[in-house]
Amino acid sequence: MNKVKIRKIGAQRILSGSPVIEPLDFAKKVERTEGTIVSLFDQANQFVAKGYIGAESKHAGWILTKDQTEEIDTDFFVRVFKRAKGNRQAFELNEDTNAYRFLNAEGDGLGGLTIDNYAGFYVFSWYNEGIYKWKDTIIEAFTKSVPDFKGIYQKIRFSMEEKPEDFVTGKKAETPLIIKENGIKYAVYLNEGQMTGIFLDQRNVRRKIMEEYAVGKTFLNTFSYTGAFSVAAAMAGATQTTSVDLANRSLERTTEQFEVNGLDPADHFIRVMDVFDYFNYAKRHKMTFDVVVLDPPTFARSKKKTFSVEKDYVKLIEEAIQVTEKDGVIIASTNSWKLKSETFESFIEEAFHNQNARYEIEEQFSLPEDFRTNPYYSYGDYLKVMFIRKLS
Ligand code: SAH
Numbered sequence: 001m002n003k004v005k006i007r008k009i010g011a012q013r014i015l016s017g018s019p020v021i022e023p024l025d026f027a028k029k030v031e032r033t034e035g036t037i038v039s040l041f042d043q044a045n046q047f048v049a050k051g052y053i054g055a056e057s058k059h060a061g062w063i064l065t066k067d068q069t070e071e072i073d074t075d076f077f078v079r080v081f082k083r084a085k086g087n088r089q090a091f092e093l094n095e096d097t098n099a100y101r102f103l104n105a106e107g108d109g110l111g112g113l114t115i116d117n118y119a120g121f122y123v124f125s126w127y128n129e130g131i132y133k134w135k136d137t138i139i140e141a142f143t144k145s146v147p148d149f150k151g152i153y154q155k156i157r158f159s160m161e162e163k164p165e166d167f168v169t170g171k172k173a174e175t176p177l178i179i180k181e182n183g184i185k186y187a188v189y190l191n192e193g194q195m196t197g198i199f200l201d202q203r204n205v206r207r208k209i210m211e212e213y214a215v216g217k218t219f220l221n222t223f224s225y226t227g228a229f230s231v232a233a234a235m236a237g238a239t240q241t242t243s244v245d246l247a248n249r250s251l252e253r254t255t256e257q258f259e260v261n262g263l264d265p266a267d268h269f270i271r272v273m274d275v276f277d278y279f280n281y282a283k284r285h286k287m288t289f290d291v292v293v294l295d296p297p298t299f300a301r302s303k304k305k306t307f308s309v310e311k312d313y314v315k316l317i318e319e320a321i322q323v324t325e326k327d328g329v330i331i332a333s334t335n336s337w338k339l340k341s342e343t344f345e346s347f348i349e350e351a352f353h354n355q356n357a358r359y360e361i362e363e364q365f366s367l368p369e370d371f372r373t374n375p376y377y378s379y380g381d382y383l384k385v386m387f388i389r390k391l392s
Contacts, residue, residue, distance in 0.1 A: 002036055002037060002038045002039065003038075003039050003041060004026065004030055004038045004039065004040055004041070005026075005027040005028065005040075005041055005043065006025045006026060006027055006040045006041070006042060007024070007025055007026075007027050007043070008042065008043055008299065009024075009025075009041075010022060010024070010025030011025075011042035011043075011046075011048045012027075012252070013370075014040065014048050014049050014063060015048060015049075015066075016376065017374070017375065017376035017377045017378060018063070018377065019058045019062055019063050019106040019111050019374050019377050020059050020061075020062060020063065020106070020111065020377060021038075021040070021051050021053075021059065021061040021062065021063065021107075022059060022060055023057070023058070023059075023060045025040075025060070026060070027043070032053045032055070032061075033053060034053055034054055034055065034128070034129040034130040034135060035052060035053065035054065035129070035130040035131070035132075035133030036052065036053045036130075036131055037050060037051070037052055037064075037072050038050065038051055038052070038053060039068070039090070042125065044354070045249045047068045048066075049063045049064075049065065049066045050063070050064050050065050050066075050067075050068070050070070050072065050128050051063040051064050052064060052072070052112075052131065052134070053130050054111075054112050054127075054128035054129060054130025054131050055128055055129070055158075056112055056127050056128035056130075056158065056366070061111075061130060062106060062110070062111025062112050062131075063111070064076070064109075064110070072332075073137065074137050074140055074141045074144070075171065076141075077110075077134075077137060077138050077141030077145075078141045078144055078145050080103070080108065080110050081103070081141060081142055081145035081146065081179070082145050083108070083109070084102055084103045084108045084115075085102070085145060085146065085336055087108070088100060088102060088117075088370060089374065090369075090383070091117075091370060092282070094307075096180060096181070096182055096183040097180060097181045097182060097203070098116045098117075098118075098119045098120070098179055098180050098181075099117060099119060099179040099186075099188075099198070099200055100116070100117055100182055100200060100203075100370040101114065101115070101116050101117075101200055101201075101370040101371050102115040102116060102117045102122060102146075102370075103115040104236070104370070104372045104373070105127070105247075105380065106176075106249070106374045106377050106380055107372035107373045107374050107380055108372055108373065110131075111127075111131075111241065112126070112127045112128045112131035113125065113126060113127065113131050113138070114127070115142075116140035116196075116200060118173070118177060118179050118188055118190060118196065119150075119173075119177060119178070119179045119180070120148070120149060120150035120151075121149075121150050121151045121152075121153060121170075121171075121173045121177060121190055122142070122146070122149050122151070122152050122153070123152075123153045123154065123155065123190055123196065124138075124152065124153070124154040124168070125154070125155045125157050126154065126155070126156055126157060126158065127157045127158060128158050129158055129160070129280060132156070132158070139152065139168065139169065143169075150163070150170055150171050150173070150241050151167070151168075151169070151170035151171040151172060151173055151192065152167075152168040152169050152170050152330065153166045153167055153168060153173070153190040154166060154168050155194050155201075157194070166190065166191045167190075167191065173190050173191075175189055175190075175191065176188060176189050176197070176256070176260075177190060178260055179191070179198070181198075181200075181203055181206065182203065182206060182207045182210060184206075184210075184231060184232055184235050184261060185260045185261050186198045186226075186228060186231070186257060186260070186314045187226075187253075187256050187257060187260050190276075195225075195288060197225075197226045197253060198226065198228050198322055199225075199228070200368075200370075200371075201335070201367055201368060201371050201383050202228070202229070202295075202333070202383075202385075203368050204365055204368045205229075205331070205333070205385050206228065206229060206232040207232075207343070207367050208363060208365070208387070209229060209232055209233055209236065209291075210233070210235065210236035210355050211231050211236070213233075213261070213291055213331070213387070214232070214234075214236035214237055214238040214291070215236060215237040215311065216232040216237060216238075216239055217233070217238050217239065217289075217291050217301075218238070218239055218240050218241075218242075218288075218289045218290045218291070219234075219238040219240070219241040219242070219289065219290065219291045219293075220234040220241075220242045220244070220282075220289040220291070220292045220293065220323065221233070221241060221242065221243045221244065221293045221295075222243070222244045222245075222275040222278070222292070222293060222294055222295070222296075222320075223245060223275060223294070223295045223296045223297065224243035224244055224245045224248070224250060224254065224270075224293075224295075225245055225250060226250065226253040226254055226256075226257055227241075227243040227250070227253070227257050227258070227270065228257065229253030229293050229295070229331075230242075230243045230254065230257075230258075230268065231254075231257045231258060231261060231263070233291070234263055234267075234268060235261055235263070238291075240265070240267070240268065240269070241268045241269070241272045242268070242269040242270075242271065242289070243268070243269070243271065244271045244273060244275050244278045245271075245272065246272065246273065246274055246275075246300075246302055247272070248272055248360070249293075250270070250272060251270050251272050252293060252362075254270045255270065274302060274304070275296075275316075275319075276315075276319065279319035279320075279322070280293075283322055283323065283324045287323060288323055288324065288325045288328070289323055289324060289328065290306070290325050290328045291324075291328060291329050291330075291331065292324050292328070292329075292330050292331070292335070293330075294316055294317065294320055294322060294330065294331065294332045294392075295331075295333040296309060296312075296313070296316065296334070297335075298334070298335060298336040298338075298339075305313060309334050309336045309339055310336075310338070310339065311332070313332075313339075313344075313347045314347045314350050314351045314354070315351075317330065317332060317347060317348060317351035317352075318351045318354055318355050320332075321351060321352065321355045321357050321390060322355065324390050325390070326389050326390060326391075326392060327389065327390065327391070328389075329362070329387055329388065329389055329390070330387075330388045330390065331385065331386070331387050331388075332348065332385070332386045332388060333383070333384070333385040333386075334385075335382050335383050335384075336382065337378075337379045337380075337381075337382035338386070341384055344359070344386070345382050345386075348388060352390075357390060357391075357392055358390075358391040358392045359388050359389060359390055359391055360388070360389045360391060361386050361387070361388055361389075362387045362388070362389050363385075363386070363387035364385065364386055365384075365385040366381060366383050366385075367381060367382070367383045371383075
């Protein structure tokens with residue numbers, strides 16, 4: 001057993017619920033070998049918790065249990081997975097949705113690993129080398145806990161020289177794999193880089209758009225990626241959608257999303273271009289929209305410039321205001337854990353002030369139920385989405 005002494009402040013933080021081990025928690029310099037299980041003791045030699053070493057962001061590792069007698073073995077991970085499964089029963093029973101997050105890292109008691117279920121194919125994302133060292137045990141525990149899985153894929157989210165294959169075991173998924181969400185089909189690719197084609201954390205936002213913000217509306221979707229918001233809007237009765245993304249692949253992927261739902265892509269616009277160029281184009285042609293979606297990445301580098309949420313979001317909202325109809329709606333989203341809700345709201349206020357316009361925030365969304373968060377780890381609660389009505 002690796003017994004490690006930690007400082008009082010770390011012990012207090014962990015005892016009160018924090019799921020993370022910080023480098024400063026260690027009372028003395030300890031050798032941090034990825035994947036090592038450590039038993040943490042306070043200065044009075046009282047047991048605090050067991051965790052594993054895994055460097056991720058600025059963290060040193062994650063807590064696994066506060067029970068000194070609990071061994072970290074296959075059975076431990078089986079318990080974690082059974083608990084995660086129990087918490088997703090509503091999804092298992094839902095016939096309209098078969099893609100959801102099965103395990104959300106520290107929100108489900110296992111920092112460093114997320115698992116998404118795409119129609120029976122499970123995608124494991126390993127966020128540090130320490131947890132990845134436990135891969136064989138974890139996969140064994142998973143196959144025991146979810147015996148009806150079709151196949152397992154993986155993404156390595158830490159730096160590694162030669163990354164292993166995405167496919168791990170079971171059956172291979174069709175390409176594309178068609179999943180269902182809120183009754184809509186989406187084409188996903190489990191074997192192509194870090195992203196699969198859909199961001200599952202926006203499920204409730206897509207549903208809200210379908211239920212209340214699409215019928216009979218014109219819909220501009222910026223940073224549209226594979227056009228998931230556009231397809232949801234079109235399926236719910238938007239008269240026309242426009243999807244704008246800089247990436248070349250967005251054209252064929254968005255076209256495909258329309259096609260798999262039996263929609264004619266020719267009825268919709270798909271523009272491969274910088275969103276700021278698109279806003280200029282729309283303004284020049286005096287185009288306006290009933291609904292405008294802003295869903296930028298936290299940081300992006302394009303040929304001409306860099307975009308960052310902190311530096312550019314106000315400008316982005318200002319652009320959106322100028323092409324949104326009176327009584328129209330701007331749906332502004334960010335997945336930056338650094339950007340606090342209050343700051344995001346102040347961006348909105350500043351942008352409307354600068355444009356001499358009035359607004360009302362009508363709906364707010366954060367992560368959906370399956371993206372369980374840990375109340376003592378606020379960074380995990382990253383998603384903020386505002387539905388903003390432009391009043392004048
Ligand atoms: N809204 C999407 C996800 C957006 S991911 C969805 O719901 O699925 C971010 C996207 O922004 C990427 O596809 C990237 O190509 C695009 N992007 C980044 N910078 C851009 C820019 N300046 N103009 C247009 N698209 C950009």
